[in-house]
Amino acid sequence: MRAAVLALVPVLLAGASATPVALADPDRGEIARIAQLYLENRAHKVTTAPQTPGFGVPVTPALAARLAVHEEELASAAAKRTRYRSAVVRTMLRRIDADQNHKIVVAHVHEHGELYFEKPGPVRSTGYGLPHLLTFVRAGEGWVLADVALRPPKHCGLLPEPQQVSEC
Numbered sequence: 597m598r599a600a601v602l603a604l605v606p607v608l609l610a611g612a613s614a615t616p617v618a619l620a621d622p623d624r625g626e627i628a629r630i631a632q633l634y635l636e637n638r639a640h641k642v643t644t645a646p647q648t649p650g651f652g653v654p655v656t657p658a659l660a661a662r663l664a665v666h667e668e669e670l671a672s673a674a675a676k677r678t679r680y681r682s683a684v685v686r687t688m689l690r691r692i693d694a695d696q697n698h699k700i701v702v703a704h705v706h707e708h709g710e711l712y713f714e715k716p717g718p719v720r721s722t723g724y725g726l727p728h729l730l731t732f733v734r735a736g737e738g739w740v741l742a743d744v745a746l747r748p749p750k751h752c753g754l755l756p757e758p759q760q761v762s763e764c
Contacts, residue, residue: 619694619701626739630654631705631730632687634741639683639709641670654740656733663744679714690727701732701739704747 619627630653637652651663691704705728712721731743 619692627701627703627732628689630739630741631703635687635707636685639685643680643683644714645682656740656742659742680711681714682712684710699734703730705730
């Protein structure tokens with residue numbers, strides 16, 4: 597019995613390391629579009645521009661509840677933070693991992709943003725770059741954002757000391 601289990605382990609490992617499933621171009625395009633729109637809307641939440649509720653993309657009910665809390669926290673902290681008049685966000689879809697059935701996708705997205713200060717001064721803007729993991733689930737013929745997380749940064753291939761990473 598033990599020999600049978602040991603013989604099965606290499607087979608399972610080989611199956612787990614199979615080539616990732618590729619998505620069709622229309623699916624990749626829709627995921628890239630949703631990621632860009634979500635991250636743009638997220639960045640605009642810290643500006644003085646008129647705000648609209650939500651993040652402008654289809655999300656699961658569970659994520660909608662988390663994002664609503666995040667949105668309330670951003671609104672309550674608005675008076676305490678630096679004032680920005682606008683934001684410009686560019687995203688790059690680095691990698692997409694899909695399950696075998698094309699029902700769940702994890703998109704590795706890099707966000708580069710520029711936040712423009714409200715008051716004129718010697719420095720017009722500040723920039724940032726963040727790596728995100730965005731999880732999508734198939735909903736009919738399209739995709740719905742199911743989870744968002746910042747990917748922890750790496751330095752020289754090692755994870756930094758434990759730290760709290762924002763989920764939204």
